[in-house]
Amino acid sequence: MNVRHVLPRIVLLSGVVAIIIWVTLNRDQLNLAAFDAWLSGLDFWAPLAYLGLYAVGTIAFLPGALFALAGGALFGPVWGALLNLVGATIGASLAFLIARYLAGEWVATRTGGRLKRLIDGVEAEGWRFVAFVRLVPLFPFNLTNYALGLTRISFQSYVATSFICMAPGAIAYTWLGHAGREALAGDASAIRYGLLALGLLAAIAFLPRLVRRMRGEKH
Template sequence: MLLLTTALMMYGLGRLEMDLMRAWLEEAGWWAPVLYLVLYSLGTLLLLPSTPLNLMGGALFGTGWGTVWTSVGAMLAAILAFWLSRHLGRGAIAGRLQGRWQALDAELQQGGMWYLFAIRLLPIIPYGLVNIAAGLSGISSGDYLLGTALGTVPGIFPIVWLGSAGVQALETGELLPLFGALSLIGLLMLGATIYQRRRRFPWDDAHEASKDRNRP
């Protein structure tokens, strides 16, 4: 899925006039990152896939500033989603999810900051969904903020780098940064696979239970 999204993004970027985009960014000044932060935060709150937004941050602002603005947008969305889900929907939603929710709630409370940190590093788990799930759980606000702060930048950086490297490859034909970004993402995916095998996530158990119930 990540490779497909990347390919579509690079195709779209290839059809854009990057010189015009840079001119617009220079003319917009500080409004450009502000608009990006608003769009990123809203997209994450609406549970839209964050990968295209991360790639866009790298394509528009480069690896350095792209990582900064994307991380700020992700943190803003994480704090807002956590607060909303904890104060507005915890009781109602947790009651409907029943056993599946109880397993996830127990994992988040027991694992705390480091469990959340590990989840933030896994590109296979939607960022926005984790925000809401954590708010509905019994994890402390301190553990949530620390785990999110520690895991957001390392989890976002490779995708932002890929967006920047993709633009560089299209403009100059230099492929080394692109391969570097893909390699780093591959290492994260490998870590995700190893972590998932050593410690099953609650939603995996729920999925297996659902399959067992549907078997004749």
């Protein structure tokens, strides 16, 4: 198993565990009602600021899962999922444009041999290959955003395909973040959202096998 691929997941998991432990230890000091009132007072600036942070974080290679969990906790299962999906799409689109028009050489250096695989895949299958790499995480998400900017896929196809195929993951992590918040508040709905999120994540984990089988039958 490649340590470079596993290490980011370990760091992400460690960060989530640390946050859970901190929240658990400081539960009595947290005032969710006051926080909700403060967030509501920001009006439309709150979601706009969140979208901006998510987009910048995606460009800067920050873990999108942490933003998605936060979005679920802050904005709920519906608006949180929508904001997470839009924020991830904006960030992925900006990274694509940066690679295509500003930093092509840097991206080519960072991606190495993986870039050729992406170019060959897009040449052979177009938007279907973009859907494949979104559903099956063969490459790091943030790096893929940049690398796809050096392929011949059109910007419109890239954005539309990314938006649709990133939706399952965005929804799952949003629900998981919302479940954590509801558990902190002592709401019984936390169990329902937690189970739904875990079920969706399990289905996403099964997608690589299903997609590879379908691609194998096709070829």
